Amino acid sequence: xxxxxxxxxxxxxxxxxxxxxxxxxxxxxxxxxxxxxxxxxxxxxxxxxxxxxxxxxxxxxxxxxxxxxxxxxxxxxxxxxxxxxxxxxxxxxxxxxxxxxxxxxxxxxxxxxxxxxxxxxxxxxxxxxxxxxxxxxxxxxxxxxxxxxxxxxxxxxxxxxxxxxxxxxxxxxxxxxxxxxxxxxxxxxxxxxxxxxxxxxxxxxxxxxxxxxxxxxxxxxxxxxxxxxxxxxxxxxxxxxxxxxxxxxxxxxxxxxxxxxxxxxxxxxxxxxxxxxxxxxxxxxxxxxxxxxxxxxxxxxxxxxxxxxxxxxxxxxxxxxxxxxxxxxxxxxxxxxxxxxxxxxxxxxxxxxxxxxxxxxxxxxxxxxxxxxxx
Amino acid sequence: xxxxxxxxxxxxxxxxxxxxxxxxxxxxxxxxxxxxxxxxxxxxxxxxxxxxxxxxxxxxxxxxxxxxxxxxxxxxxxxxxxxxxxxxxxxxxxxxxxxxxxxxxxxxxxxxxxxxxxxxxxxxxxxxxxxxxxxxxxxxxxxxxxxxxxxxxxxxxxxxxxxxxxxxxxxxxxxxxxxxxxxxxxxxxxxxxxxxxxxxxxxxxxxxxxxxxxxxxxxxxxxxxxxxxxxxxxxxxxxxxxxxxxxxxxxxxxxxxxxxxxxxxxxxxxxxxxxxxxxxxxxxxxxxxxxxxxxxxxxxxxxxxxxxxxxxxxxxxxxxxxxxxxxxxxxxxxxxxxxxxxxxxxxxxxxxxxxxxxxxxxxxxxxxxxxxxxx
Numbered sequence: 001x002x003x004x005x006x007x008x009x010x011x012x013x014x015x016x017x018x019x020x021x022x023x024x025x026x027x028x029x030x031x032x033x034x035x036x037x038x039x040x041x042x043x044x045x046x047x048x049x050x051x052x053x054x055x056x057x058x059x060x061x062x063x064x065x066x067x068x069x070x071x072x073x074x075x076x077x078x079x080x081x082x083x084x085x086x087x088x089x090x091x092x093x094x095x096x097x098x099x100x101x102x103x104x105x106x107x108x109x110x111x112x113x114x115x116x117x118x119x120x121x122x123x124x125x126x127x128x129x130x131x132x133x134x135x136x137x138x139x140x141x142x143x144x145x146x147x148x149x150x151x152x153x154x155x156x157x158x159x160x161x162x163x164x165x166x167x168x169x170x171x172x173x174x175x176x177x178x179x180x181x182x183x184x185x186x187x188x189x190x191x192x193x194x195x196x197x198x199x200x201x202x203x204x205x206x207x208x209x210x211x212x213x214x215x216x217x218x219x220x221x222x223x224x225x226x227x228x229x230x231x232x233x234x235x236x237x238x239x240x241x242x243x244x245x246x247x248x249x250x251x252x253x254x255x256x257x258x259x260x261x262x263x264x265x266x267x268x269x270x271x272x273x274x275x276x277x278x279x280x281x282x283x284x285x286x287x288x289x290x291x292x293x294x295x296x297x298x299x300x301x302x303x304x305x306x307x308x309x310x311x312x313x314x315x316x317x318x319x320x321x322x323x324x325x326x327x328x329x330x331x332x333x334x335x336x337x338x339x340x341x342x343x344x345x346x347x348x349x350x351x352x353x354x355x356x357x358x359x360x361x362x363x364x365x366x367x368x369x370x371x372x373x374x375x
Numbered sequence: 376x377x378x379x380x381x382x383x384x385x386x387x388x389x390x391x392x393x394x395x396x397x398x399x400x401x402x403x404x405x406x407x408x409x410x411x412x413x414x415x416x417x418x419x420x421x422x423x424x425x426x427x428x429x430x431x432x433x434x435x436x437x438x439x440x441x442x443x444x445x446x447x448x449x450x451x452x453x454x455x456x457x458x459x460x461x462x463x464x465x466x467x468x469x470x471x472x473x474x475x476x477x478x479x480x481x482x483x484x485x486x487x488x489x490x491x492x493x494x495x496x497x498x499x500x501x502x503x504x505x506x507x508x509x510x511x512x513x514x515x516x517x518x519x520x521x522x523x524x525x526x527x528x529x530x531x532x533x534x535x536x537x538x539x540x541x542x543x544x545x546x547x548x549x550x551x552x553x554x555x556x557x558x559x560x561x562x563x564x565x566x567x568x569x570x571x572x573x574x575x576x577x578x579x580x581x582x583x584x585x586x587x588x589x590x591x592x593x594x595x596x597x598x599x600x601x602x603x604x605x606x607x608x609x610x611x612x613x614x615x616x617x618x619x620x621x622x623x624x625x626x627x628x629x630x631x632x633x634x635x636x637x638x639x640x641x642x643x644x645x646x647x648x649x650x651x652x653x654x655x656x657x658x659x660x661x662x663x664x665x666x667x668x669x670x671x672x673x674x675x676x677x678x679x680x681x682x683x684x685x686x687x688x689x690x691x692x693x694x695x696x697x698x699x700x701x702x703x704x705x706x707x708x709x710x711x712x713x714x715x716x717x718x719x720x721x722x723x724x725x726x727x728x729x730x731x732x733x734x735x736x737x738x739x740x741x742x743x744x745x746x747x748x749x750x
């Protein structure tokens with residue numbers, strides 16, 4: 001293993017977001033291999049990374065098909081050369097002008113919807129759409145046997161705007177283990193394929209059958225009838241994904257570099273300069289088998305310090321302590337010690353930062369990748 | 376009441392952060408009046424606003440004494456003319472170079488600390504410091520009877536770096552009502568004044584005795600011995616502060632403008648385009664008497680829609696539903712309807728945005744104030 005260059009890491013003001021490129025490339029390769037094996041194309045979700053440099057690595061070095069969660073992402077990634085983009089949040093009619101402007105600039109941008117009102121607006125704007133299918137009761141979408149599916153399909157098809165169906169099993173995050181995730185993957189597949197079949201039986205086209213979430217994408221056994229797979233957080237992974245066995249803690253490519261700024265020895269507290277502003281308020285592991293607080297603490301090289309978590313967070317203060325019940329002494333961490341904190345939820349933690357400080361795959365000096373936000 | 380100009384609000388892409396300047400000015404005036412009456416100077420905390428325009432309004436139209444939570448804030452606000460700045464997060468030795476650079480540029484920047492190691496580093500750097508006092512067991516600081524207080528005071532005083540003491544009763548957020556907050560205000564006062572007296576008895580100077588949190592600043596009955604009061608979130612207020620009766624819901628100056636993007640009628644769900652990316656993951660009301668979910672929903676004019684909350688949030692999706700047990704029908708909110716969401720925690724919600732869309736106090740067209748982040 002090539003050791004990261006700690007001299008450039010040590011020069012970083014803290015808190016700072018670190019990205020281990022080697023781990024990220026390993027995570028990207030793993031899902032690319034699965035998609036190839038399952039015979040579907042991969043449409044990575046860029047909502048986690050929001051970085052042009054990261055996007056390029058996700059799509060094999062050249063711009064490729066991607067998913068986005070905001071029109072700002074669509075605009076930035078189109079400017080960076082990506083021309084096949086799915087905007088995977090139900091379309092608001094007011095946003096169609098921006099969608100049309102992007103399409104006029106040569107971006108093949110597709111939207112999603114699940115109501116007749118949206119279909120009417122999209123048809124008037126002549127924008128291609130996927131119909132959102134609800135495979136697990138998680139959020140939006142129509143059940144695949146809902147008669148509205150065919151009505152919406154007909155509205156869209158009158159002007160050639162019906163491109164297919166999509167679903168996302170967000171509930172797969174709440175179960176643990178490969179077998180449970182495989183069941184959700186099959187729910188996604190069945191719902192999407194059934195909806196596609198219903199449209200086809202009604203004489204409507206359905207070229208795209210799109211499914212995915214990070215847990216289901218890593219567990220699907222068979223994707224017969226599906227054309228594409230979507231996933232996002234897998235490129236970085238996080239403690240939530242490790243907590244449901246989609247990855248190991250060692251796969252987590254993202255961490256927050258922080259500095260020790262104080263102690264309350266009687267309470268077993270070590271204070272760090274990473275609070276929720278740097279870590280996010282996400283407590284996604286709170287309901288899991290192992291609650292990681294606001295993050296799992298590592299030394300400055302990224303080696304986990306067993307049972308040490310960020311147990312509490314204020315805006316710019318984190319309180320580090322041993323996990324309840326841990327049977328070991330608190331490590332000696334003098335003021336000025338540098339630590340890394342692994343995040344509960346990579347999407348939320350990355351969103352608190354405007355750049356990735358990248359430990360490059362070849363072990364050279366640290367690089368900086370810009371990260372954008374907004375809508 | 377002058378009605379906000381909805382034409383410019385309607386032109387905003389959603390989600391977007393709205394700031395009602397009239398409510399903000401009312402909140403600012405309220406605490407300024409209290410501080411005057413209590414005979415202390417006010418040192419507002421800019422960690423909530425992170426905006427030069429908001430800072431100017433906090434300090435009476437011209438640059439004044441402020442508190443910050445990051446050195447990035449100190450740098451931006453010093454560039455904007457503020458020269459008396461307290462950096463109120465325990466100093467890491469590695470940050471002293473940046474502190475010194477700011478001081479050389481004419482910024483009277485003070486740091487805080489609670490250990491001998493920090494005091495040694497600060498003394499070497501010749502940077503003035505306040506000693507942090509723990510008044511309520513919330514986070515950092517020394518108890519006012521800790522012998523280390525005098526030792527640290529002596530280290531700092533050898534080179535004239537001892538400027539005083541400061542404390543913050545963060546635990547006051549966890550109790551409700553003016554009487555309970557007044558008790559915490561008295562804890563703050565007693566602890567800070569006792570520490571100042573201990574230093575003076577040891578022959579050390581203690582010109583600054585600084586206390587404050589938004590709940591205690593609004594409840595303190597008497598601040599004898601205290602020289603300055605700090606508070607931050609009061610300029611915007613939020614549901615957490617309303618939930619402990621420091622303000623009313625009508626005082627909340629900040630909201631997130633959002634658009635309805637879908638429905639699941641069988642579940643009573645309305646989907647909006649404000650998820651945790653726009654609202655933050657903060658669930659500060661979860662432990663309060665009234666759990667507001669991820670925020671309380673208002674119409675586009677800011678009138679509360681009773682019992683309607685954001686019950687769940689994904690990255691770019693919010694699920695709006697009636698509060699559990701609410702005995703009223705779900706209002707009709709077609710796709711495209713604009714709503715406002717009042718935040719649990721103004722600091723966290725504002726941090727998800729790079730600008731304030733300001734409804735000006737005089738009712739004119741909307742203004743845009745830049746908001747910065749980072750460290």
